[in-house]
Amino acid sequence: MILLAFIILFVAAAIGYVINIRAAQAMRDGGAPLHSLVGFHGMFSALVVLVPVFVLILAWIALADPLIQRLVAASLPEGTFDGLGTGAIQLIMAEINSLAGGRVFGTPEPWKIEAAERLVGYERTADVALVVVVTIAVIALIAFARRTVTPEFRARQGSEGIVLRLMGFCAVFAVFVTVAIVFALVYETSKFFSMVPVTEFLFGLNWEPQIPIRADQIAAEGAFGAVPVFLGTLVIATVALTVAIPVGLMTAIYLNEFASRRVRSVVKPFLEILAGVPTVVYGFFAILVVAPWLRATGASLGIDVASNTALAAGSVMGIMLIPFISSFADDALSAVPQSLRDGALALGATRSETMLNVLFPAAIPGIVGGVLLAVSRAIGETMIVVMAAGLIARMTINPLDSVTAVTVQIVTLLIGDTAFDNPKTLSAFALGMMLFIITLGINVLALRIVRKYREIYD
Template identity: 70%
Template sequence: MTLLAFVILFAAVVIGYFLNLRAARAIRAGGTPMHSLDGFHGGYAALMVLIPTFFLIILWMLFQGTVIDLLVKAGLPAGQLDGLGKGEIQLIMAELRSIAGGRVFGQPEDWKLEAAERLVSLRATSGLLLVAATAAQAAVLLYFARRRVSGEFRARQGTEGIIHGLMVACATVAIFVTIGIVASLLFETIRFFNMVPFWDFVLGTSWEPQIPLREDQIAAEGAFGMLPVFLGTLVIATVAMLVATPIGLLSAIYLHEFASHRARSVIKPVLEILAGVPTVVYGFFAILVIAPAIRSFGSDLGLPIAPNTALAAGSVMGIMLIPFISSFADDALGAVPRSLRDGSLAVGATPAETVLKVLFPAAIPGIVGGILLAVSRAIGETMIVVMAAGLIAKMTINPLDSVTTVTVQIVTLLIGDTAFDSPKTLAAFALGMVLFVMTLIINVAALRIVRKYREIYD
């Protein structure tokens, strides 16, 4: 039924556009001067139908599940949910939804079968009501939009006003989503610090996020020191940037200044393809190619190398980041005024001297901004680290050892059905909050560098 509602919406938008367009043309053909072009009248009708009706469908889809669940709970036999906790009630509702979907295991009680039938009936009724509400609202809006067509109606201002309001609404949603993300992280982080001392987390050197399963369990309290986790993150990010930065910068300089047009048309798309490769593919490449090569080379030199190493994960991550740095550097070099390059060549400087002493210093703001954004990407990478670096947190800066990162630990802590009522699961939010602050500082630093030094060359 949801698909049918969207089909009705699409048909109403098309009908509204051509209906008002035809009406505006008819009025203009009759000799009446029109304030706005005919297309604005059609666009006004299309937007008047599209936006309110689209939001009606979205809101209906968001809230129909909650309303149906409440109605199903209200229709259950008296006493069936008495004394049950929130988790047990959720399990019962999940079972009812499973039965309603035809996935029946064993022989459910009769009241569950009746509730599942009621759930199916309510879903069907909700779908019919959605279609009816969509058609009714679209028809009312079509009638209203058609009545507005006249020579005096400012259709252009009306259309632009609707688009402006939509853009303001999208910007407002983005702001509130950001506030919601920060608030959710902050709230759960505060709960974590109510259970674990702040300084034990910030200055702790042991990361063993365990919770007791028995009263006599060894190390039941767990250890939540973040230093090993963040140290591993920094080690892998450093290796990645040591690989990506020189290769990315040198490739950008070559493509911008020395490569022929034909070479650039081939090399640049190939570099950009690297940015579109899924991270899991990079992970496979790390564990199947890079890690065995590092172990083989280390054994020839007599070096002890772990099966999973920060060097393997960081190297492959650096390959992944090359297109980011190369593209930013290429754009920064291209933004340097042509007069600087021509002036340098005119006084006898070679192309290499021009790049190193004129173009590169002038493009430093954009280049540094791109490098810092690549650092943020390296810090937030997960899949490559999971596959190539390991899960054990260690206080080490040896790239030949196995380490872990913040994002990997967050994923590990939140795997499976988790309840946010223990230090083990809440630790993921504390790590996420610290990671959020770190990346925010890096992004702010990048913006400040760009704004501060760009004025020198404008």
């Protein structure tokens, strides 16, 4: 039904565009001088229909499900949630949603089946209501837009005003989303630190996030020392950047200054294809090709190599990052004014001296941007690390050992039906908060480096 609502919206916007175009053309052909061009009248109608109804559908999608869940919860037998924690309540609602989706496990209680049937009924009613509301809204807006087609109507200013307000809304929405993300991280992280000391999380050397299943299970209290997790992230990122930065920069220098047009026309598209390969493909390559090769090579040299290693994950991640660094560096080198290159060559410098002493220093801000983008990708990568590095956090800097990363632990901790009332689940937000702070620090450092080395050319 949601798809049908979008189809109705886009068809109605097209119809409104055509109606206003024809009305404006007829008015112009009749000799009436129009203030705006005919196309602006059609654009005004399309925007008047498209923008508000599109926002309405998005708001409906965002608010309908929580409202339905509340209605279903309120319709349950009295006392169902008495004495239950947040986790138990969430599990009951998850089971009802599973039953509503046709996924039956065991023999559910009759009241849960009835609640699932009510949930299905509410969802169908909401879908039908959405289609009806969208249909009525688009008809009313098309009629309103048609009435605006007059000789004195400023359709161009009206269309531009709608677009301007839309762009302003997008800017405000981006700021709001950023603030909301930070607030959510801070709130959930504060809940975690109310259960686990900050010093244990920041300086603890043992990471075993778990919770006891029974009240007498003392051994499952969990350990939340995050140092091994961040150390594993650092090891993998270091290996990746050790591979990516030299290869990426040398590739950019070669393509920008020394390669012929034929070579550049062949190599550049291959680099762009490399940048578009999904990370899961890199993960398969790491686990099926690189990791076995490292084990075989280590065995032939008498070196103990784990089945999953930071070296395998980091090296393949480095291959993935080469196009980012190469592309940014190439663009930065190309942006250096031609007069600098010509002046250096005119003074007798060789092409290599011109590149190393003139072009490369001038392109430092752009190159730093590409390197920091690669750093962010290396820190935030998940799939390659899961498949090639492992899930166990270890206190080691040996790239031949199995390690894990922050993003992998966040994914692992939030898999399945989770309740946000225990330190195991909340530790994912603490990891995310630390990752956010580290990334923010990297960005601040990048800005300082760029400002320090930036030069303004006439």
